[in-house]
Every structure is written in C-alpha cells, then in structure tokens.
Amino acid sequence: MEKNSRPNWDNPMQFIMACVSYAVGLGNVWRFPYLCQMHGGGGFLIPYLIMLVLEGVPLFYMELAIGQKMRLGSIGAWAAISPYLGGVGFASVVTSLYLCLYYNIINAWSFWYLFHSFQPVLPWAVCPVNSNLTGPLEECERATPTQYFFYRETLNISPSIDEKGSIHTGQALCLLLAWVMVYLFVVRGVKSTGKVVYFTATFPYLVLLVYLIRGVTLHGAINGLKYMFTPKMEHLANPITWINAATQIFFSLGLGFGSLIAFASYNEYNNNFERQAIVVSAINSGTSIFASIVTFAIYGFKATINYESCLERMRLLMLNGFDLAEDTINIEDVLDWMVKLNSTYPDKFAGLADRVETCSLENELNTAVEGTGLAFIVYSEAIKNMPLSQFWSVLYFFMLLLLGMGSMLGNITAIITPLRDFKVISRNMSNEVFNGLVCLFLFLLGLSFSTPPGNYWFTMFNDYAANFSLLFVVLIEIITVSYIYGIKRFEKDIEDMLGHRPNWFWKIMWAVVSPLLLISLFLFYIINYIQGGTATYQAWDKEQGKSVVREYPVYGQVFIGLLLVSSVSCVPITALHAWYKKRAHGKRNRQRTINTVSL
Amino acid sequence: MLGKTLFLLCLASALSEPLCLKDTSDGYKVRISIKTALGDEAYEWNENEMFLFRATLAFAMRRYFNREDFNVSSILVCDETPRVSFWFVVVSPQNASQLIDKADVENAIRMSRHRINSAFLLTDSTLEFIGIPPTYAAPVNPATPPWLIVFGVVMGAVCAGIIGLLVSTVLKKKGLTEDENDEEEAQDKAVENGIACEDLDGVYNRAFPDDERLTKM
Numbered sequence: 001m002e003k004n005s006r007p008n009w010d011n012p013m014q015f016i017m018a019c020v021s022y023a024v025g026l027g028n029v030w031r032f033p034y035l036c037q038m039h040g041g042g043g044f045l046i047p048y049l050i051m052l053v054l055e056g057v058p059l060f061y062m063e064l065a066i067g068q069k070m071r072l073g074s075i076g077a078w079a080a081i082s083p084y085l086g087g088v089g090f091a092s093v094v095t096s097l098y099l100c101l102y103y104n105i106i107n108a109w110s111f112w113y114l115f116h117s118f119q120p121v122l123p124w125a126v127c128p129v130n131s132n133l134t135g136p137l138e139e140c141e142r143a144t145p146t147q148y149f150f151y152r153e154t155l156n157i158s159p160s161i162d163e164k165g166s167i168h169t170g171q172a173l174c175l176l177l178a179w180v181m182v183y184l185f186v187v188r189g190v191k192s193t194g195k196v197v198y199f200t201a202t203f204p205y206l207v208l209l210v211y212l213i214r215g216v217t218l219h220g221a222i223n224g225l226k227y228m229f230t231p232k233m234e235h236l237a238n239p240i241t242w243i244n245a246a247t248q249i250f251f252s253l254g255l256g257f258g259s260l261i262a263f264a265s266y267n268e269y270n271n272n273f274e275r276q277a278i279v280v281s282a283i284n285s286g287t288s289i290f291a292s293i294v295t296f297a298i299y300g301f302k303a304t305i306n307y308e309s310c311l312e313r314m315r316l317l318m319l320n321g322f323d324l325a326e327d328t329i330n331i332e333d334v335l336d337w338m339v340k341l342n343s344t345y346p347d348k349f350a351g352l353a354d355r356v357e358t359c360s361l362e363n364e365l366n367t368a369v370e371g372t373g374l375a376f377i378v379y380s381e382a383i384k385n386m387p388l389s390q391f392w393s394v395l396y397f398f399m400l401l402l403l404g405m406g407s408m409l410g411n412i413t414a415i416i417t418p419l420r421d422f423k424v425i426s427r428n429m430s431n432e433v434f435n436g437l438v439c440l441f442l443f444l445l446g447l448s449f450s451t452p453p454g455n456y457w458f459t460m461f462n463d464y465a466a467n468f469s470l471l472f473v474v475l476i477e478i479i480t481v482s483y484i485y486g487i488k489r490f491e492k493d494i495e496d497m498l499g500h501r502p503n504w505f506w507k508i509m510w511a512v513v514s515p516l517l518l519i520s521l522f523l524f525y526i527i528n529y530i531q532g533g534t535a536t537y538q539a540w541d542k543e544q545g546k547s548v549v550r551e552y553p554v555y556g557q558v559f560i561g562l563l564l565v566s567s568v569s570c571v572p573i574t575a576l577h578a579w580y581k582k583r584a585h586g587k588r589n590r591q592r593t594i595n596t597v598s599l
Numbered sequence: 600m601l602g603k604t605l606f607l608l609c610l611a612s613a614l615s616e617p618l619c620l621k622d623t624s625d626g627y628k629v630r631i632s633i634k635t636a637l638g639d640e641a642y643e644w645n646e647n648e649m650f651l652f653r654a655t656l657a658f659a660m661r662r663y664f665n666r667e668d669f670n671v672s673s674i675l676v677c678d679e680t681p682r683v684s685f686w687f688v689v690v691s692p693q694n695a696s697q698l699i700d701k702a703d704v705e706n707a708i709r710m711s712r713h714r715i716n717s718a719f720l721l722t723d724s725t726l727e728f729i730g731i732p733p734t735y736a737a738p739v740n741p742a743t744p745p746w747l748i749v750f751g752v753v754m755g756a757v758c759a760g761i762i763g764l765l766v767s768t769v770l771k772k773k774g775l776t777e778d779e780n781d782e783e784e785a786q787d788k789a790v791e792n793g794i795a796c797e798d799l800d801g802v803y804n805r806a807f808p809d810d811e812r813l814t815k816m
Contacts, residue, residue: 115746129735170746177754184761192764323680326634432765
C-alpha cells in the first residue's frame with residue numbers, strides 16, 4: 001500500500017549526489033586549508049590520507065550498511081539492533097538538532113553577503129564616512145573595512161556575551177529566507193531532496209574550477225601555493241597533527257549525525273553501497289585538497305597585496321618624513337632605504353618610529369584563519385582587490401550557499417527521518433506539515449543568534465555542541481556493531497544485501513583499528529577539555545578594532561555543560577528505560593503464569 | 600608702472616622672509632605627489648607650476664572673500680623640498696605685513712578644493728594640505744537598499760516554488776481520493792480473509808537472526 005511503503009531515491013546516482021552534497025560542505029573550504037597551514041603544508045596530507053583509510057571509509061561504510069539494512073532512521077535502526085542502545089539514535093537526533101540550529105545562520109550570512117554584492121562598490125571595500133563627513137568611522141579606521149562590515153553591519157556584535165539587544169532585522173530576514181529555502185528542498189521528503197542534490201553537489205565544483213583558474217592567475221598567488229606545498233615534515237612528529245587529521249576526517253564525512261543512516265534508508269535493498277562509500281569518501285577528500293589549492297592561491301594574493309600596501313605606506317612615510325623626491329625610493333628598495341635612513345638620521349627616524357611597521361610576507365602568510373573568519377573576512381578582502389569584484393563576490397557567496405544548503409539537507413533529513421518513523425507522527429501529519437513545523441521551530445529558536453551577542457552563542461554551539469557527543473556516538477556505534485550485534489551477523493547482513501561478504505580489511509578496521517582510534521580521540525578530547533581551564537571565546541572590541549579573548553561567564557559554562565550532557569545522556573537514559581521496561585514486562589509474565597498455576 | 604610693481608614685489612619678498620617660515624602657525628604645508636597620481640604622464644614641478652599654484656590660491660581667496668584684490672603676490676611660499684612640499688602663507692592685499700587668519704585660509708581652500716585639484720590634475724590625496732582634511736562626499740542613501748530588492752526577488756521565487764509544490768500535492772491527493780472512492784463504490788470493500796487490507800501490517804523482526812549457514816540439527 002502506498003501509505004506504508006517507504007519512499008526511495010529515483011536512482012542510485014541521487015543517493016551518491018546526496019551523500020556528496022552532504023559531506024562536501026563548508027568544512028572542506030575553510031577548515032581543511034587552515035589545518036594544512038597549521039600542520040606543515042603538503043605534509044599534512046600524509047596523516048590525513050592515513051586516517052581516511054583507517055577510520056573514515058570503514059565508519060562511512062558501516063553507517064550506510066546499517067541504514068540500508070534497517071530501512072529506518074537512526075532511532076529505529078539502533079533500537080532494532082539492540083533495544084538498550086536505541087539512545088544512540090536519540091543522541092544523534094539531538095546533536096543534529098543543535099547543528100541545524102546554528103548551521104543555517106552561516107547560510108543566512110552567505111545570503112546577506114550575496115545580496116550586498118549587487119552594488120557598484122562592494123560595501124566591505126571602503127569604510128563608511130562618519131557623521132561630520134571629515135573622515136572614515138573610527139571603528140572602521142582602527143580595524144579594516146572587511147572586519148567592520150562583518151562585525152558591525154552584518155552582526156552588530158556586542159562587546160561581550162553578557163549584553164542584551166534587539167534582533168538585527170536584516171539577519172532575521174536572511175535567516176527566514178534560509179529556512180524557507182530548506183523547507184522548499186525537503187517539503188516532499190526524499191522526492192524533492194533527490195532532485196535538488198544534483199545541483200547542490202555539482203555546481204560548487206564548477207565555481208571552484210573557475211576560482212582555481214582566476215586564483216592561480218592572480219598576482220602573488222604563487223607565494224601562497226609555494227607556502228602550502230613546501231612540506232614541513234617536522235610537524236608529523238607532533239601528535240596534535242595526527243589527532244587533528246583524525247578529527248577532520250571524522251567531521252568532514254559527517255559521521256554520527258544520523259544523516260548517512262537516513263539517506264541510506266531510502267535505498268533499494270540491494271544497492272551496492274560498498275563502492276559508493278569508497279567513491280564518496282574519495283570525492284570528499286579530493287574536494288578538500290582541491291579547495292585548499294584555491295584557498296591558498298587566494299591567500300597568497302591577499303598576503304602579497306597586504307605586503308605591498310605595507311611597503312607602499314612605508315615608502316610614503318620615508319618620502320614624507322625626510323622630504324625626498326618622489327622617485328628616489330621605489331617599492332623594491334623600501335626596506336634598504338629604511339635601513340639607510342635609520343643609520344644616517346637616527347633621531348629623525350626615531351621620531352617616526354610609532355608609524356613604522358615591519359612588512360613581512362612571511363608574517364602575512366602565517367596568519368592562519370579558520371572558520372567564519374576565513375570565509376567572510378579574509379576571502380571578501382581578497383575579492384575586493386580583484387578586478388570585476390562584484391562578479392567574483394556573487395560567485396563565491398553563491399558557492400558557499402550551495403555548500404551550506406547541501407549540508408543542511410543532510411542535517412535536516414537526520415532529524416525528519418527518524419521522527420517520521422514513529423507511527424504517531426506519520427499517521428497524523430502529512431510530510432509537508434511535519435517538515436514545515438520542524439523548520440518553523442528551528443527558525444524561531446535560531447532567531448536568538450541574530451541578537452548582538454548572538455555570534456558568541458553561535459561560537460559556543462560551533463565549538464561544543466557537536467564534537468564531543470559525536471565522538472561518543474560513533475564510538476558506541478562501532479562497539480555495538482562489532483561486539484554487541486556481532487561482526488558475524490553484520491557480515492551476513494551485508495552478504496544478504498550485496499551478494500558478497502566484506503573482506504578481511506573491513507573486518508579488522510571495524511573490530512580493532514577504528515575503535516582504538518576513536519577511544520584515543522575520545523580520551524584526548526576529555527583530557528584537553530579538563531586541562532584547558534575555563535572556556536574562552538574571542539570577543540570583538542570596538543575600541544581597539546580587534547578581537548580579544550574573554551572567559552565565558554558562569555551561565556555560559558553551565559550551558560556548555562548542558563549541551564554536552566543533553567545529547568550524551570540519551571544513551572544511558574534510554575538503556576535504563578529499556579531495561580526497566582523489560583523487567584516490568586518479565587514480572588508481569590511471571591505473575592500471569594503463577595496465577596494460572598495456582599488456579 | 601612696471602618699475603613700481605617690481606619695486607613693490609621686491610619689497611614684499613624682502614619683508615616676507617620673516618612672514619613665511621617652516622612650521623609657521625598661520626600657514627599650511629602643502630605636499631604634492633605628481634608621480635603617484637599621474638605615473639608616466641607626470642609633469643615636472645618647476646617655477647611655472649609654482650606660479651600656477653599661487654595664482655590658484657589667490658583665486659580661492661578672491662572667491663571666498665568675494666573681493667577682487669588678491670594677487671599672486673599675496674601668496675608667499677617657502678621651504679620648498681625635493682619631495683615637492685612647501686609652506687605658504689597668505690598676506691592681506693592691503694597690508695603686506697599682515698597675514699590672513701588661518702581659519703579663513705582653510706575655509707577658502709575648502710570651498711575651492713575641487714578647482715585647485717583640477718588645475719593640477721590631482722586629487723585630495725595627492726595634493727595634500729597638511730591640517731585640512733578632505734571633505735568626503737555625503738553617502739548616497741537610496742530609498743530602498745539594493746540588497747532588500749534582491750532579497751525580495753529571491754524570497755518571492757522560493758515562496759512561489761513552495762506554494763506550487765504544495766498546491767500540486769493537494770491536487771494530486773484530491774485526484775487520488777476521488778479515484779479510490781470510485782473504485783470502492785465499484786468493488787464494495789477490498790477485503791482479504793475478513794481483514795481489511797490496511798490492517799495487514801506485519802512487522803518484520805530484523806533483530807532475529809537469519810538462518811545460520813550451517814543449521815544445527
């Protein structure tokens with residue numbers, strides 16, 4: 001009957017596109033290049049690829065297998081595997097809920113920047129003038145125009161997390177648009193999602209290719225590329241490098257959220273997910289490397305531009321300070337001249353000392369930035385210097401939007417699919433109404449991120465909401481599958497679906513290597529968290545025009561604790577509930593038999 | 600006539616030594632960056648250009664005070680450097696030893712800044728009067744910010760898409776229920792073994808292991 005049959009992807013290609021669209025997200029564009037830079041450039045690829053093989057692909061394979069076999073979302077699938085561990089599914093849903101809440105804010109910012117690119121002069125290219133028209137605004141003068149646009153005009157950020165304020169209407173509108181768009185893509189469930197993912201999976205590659213061509217032809221791009229590709233092998237000796245590689249693979253593939261299980265549950269029973277798992281993981285890692293080439297080309301361009309403008313400022317300073325003719329100092333000789341003038345007129349030079357800056361290309365390249373800072377500040381700064389900057393800006397933010405939307409589809413499906421498996425919901429509410437309610441609920445909660453301190457709450461969610469609980473969830477998952485469910489039973493299920501058993505490589509990974517890796521990651525996180533002291537965040541100080549480090553207030557730290565506990569505790573709570581129910585059920589059975597006997 | 604003017608000029612220049620000084624409190628320093636502004640088309644800074652400068656400043660003073668008595672001789676220049684920077688003061692045309700107030704000079708320059716810049720093909724940043732900040736153009740504030748227009752377009756398209764999808768779903772459902780009603784009327788009820796078709800849900804117990812490869816007898 002149509003009501004009870006599960007919807008399916010139209011063809012396996014849709015499933016692959018959906019997985020690629022979900023896995024290839026903003027993290028590939030901004031976190032991987034940052035890690036490459038932090039951990040020795042090209043050398044980082046070694047731990048990255050090793051971790052991909054040891055941890056990424058086996059876990060990806062496992063989640064797809066579970067989803068395709070059980071044909072249920074994460075809650076139902078884990079409850080079916082072991083009633084005591086149904087909580088794993090709940091933990092996944094809670095974590096996905098948090099993720100959806102804050103991830104769509106990034107899409108809202110992408111919309112904001114995209115819409116503001118349709119102007120003759122990009123608003124982040126120049127500082128706005130102050131009220132008496134005598135000069136640029138002070139805050140903008142102390143910082144840079146791109147930082148000012150992001151922190152003041154986009155976020156209207158408060159100096160610390162304690163301030164209260166009203167919602168930024170522009171932000172709220174963009175967030176509304178983001179949620180309405182998500183609803184449009186999921187309104188019919190997998191039938192509508194399946195069509196959209198063709199576009200969200202492929203178009204970003206087109207943009208990246210165009211950007212690659214533009215990027216490597218930019219002035220100074222070669223500096224960035226050289227910086228990235230000279231491997232600094234000494235970083236390999238640092239355990240942090242390996243841990244970051246493992247964590248990056250883990251989060252980049254989107255394991256543990258339940259999205260992969262949800263997507264796979266709409267597959268045909270005999271779909272060859274083994275090949276698809278390898279293909280998608282390879283595409284995801286390949287995209288990270290590709291995106292980091294583009295990022296480093298652009299990075300090199302921006303660093304070179306900044307370096308050259310620093311040299312130009314110093315040249316003018318020397319010319320004006322010592323009243324030399326304009327063509328005495330060229331931009332290539334600036335540094336030599338500075339040394340010469342310092343030695344010949346030390347007093348006069350000392351008088352200018354407060355305005356003298358050290359211009360260093362190395363320093364510019366070394367300033368590693370990740371996350372929203374990279375995407376919205378550094379990239380927009382690079383874009384404003386390109387010729388035809390409006391076009392490049394539109395293209396870039398459109399790509400960011402597609403990447404973000406593609407991942408959102410996976411995140412929202414991870415919530416909708418397991419909840420729809422509950423008969424209570426699927427009988428009483430149609431697909432459209434239920435999806436609409438979920439989107440509306442998340443939108444209303446997400447509005448709190450558009451208040452002045454909203455960006456600090458966003459950072460809190462970004463840093464704490466998903467990382468720890470995911471590690472916990474995936475660790476429980478792999479141990480459940482390998483030891484509680486049993487590798488033998490799992491093997492048989494796979495044989496049932498694919499027609500052949502998984503070979504020894506997979507079995508060793510699932511049973512030994514991946515659990516060990518995950519346990520060590522998990523322990524490392526706990527140790528790091530405890531040793532790290534009070535949690536801190538970067539606050540924007542408008543007086544100084546830069547970010548300062550502040551500690552979270554007490555209620556902030558309590559909230560962090562709540563975030564961590566709320567998802568993790570689902571597992572023990574559900575286990576206890578299941579155990580209690582079984583005991584009560586057992587007692588009732590025994591009572592009935594006693595009654596019949598005594599009659 | 601010529602002799603008299605020459606004599607006056609010499610007198611003026613002789614008396615102006617103490618009036619125009621470096622770091623004077625009644626004058627301004629000017630810094631000109633021709634090569635930065637014009638690159639290959641830069642002209643040489645020489646006495647003629649200086650004459651033009653003095654004439655332009657005199658023009659600015661005339662325009663500000665709305666008098667026609669300021670002359671090139673009213674503008675005194677000193678401390679020229681190879682940078683092309685110099686100090687200047689403005690003396691009153693009536694009394695050659697009296698300097699025009701700094702504030703008046705500033706206002707005059709501000710009023711005619713654009714004309715002064717154009718005379719030299721320079722801009723506010725390449726023809727600098729140290730101490731007189733350039734006036735910025737007032738920001739253009741359109742009635743509807745352009746981003747809102749693009750937002751409206753996109754939001755409209757997305758909403759139209761949603762409404763379209765919802766309407767087509769509703770129509771499809773109505774079409775189906777009408778067909779089902781027709782079928783039921785034709786066949787009475789669809790029943791299997793006394794149980795209606797919808798209630799034939801079995802639940803497949805997936806946790807129950809399938810047959811072992813080697814069954815134990």
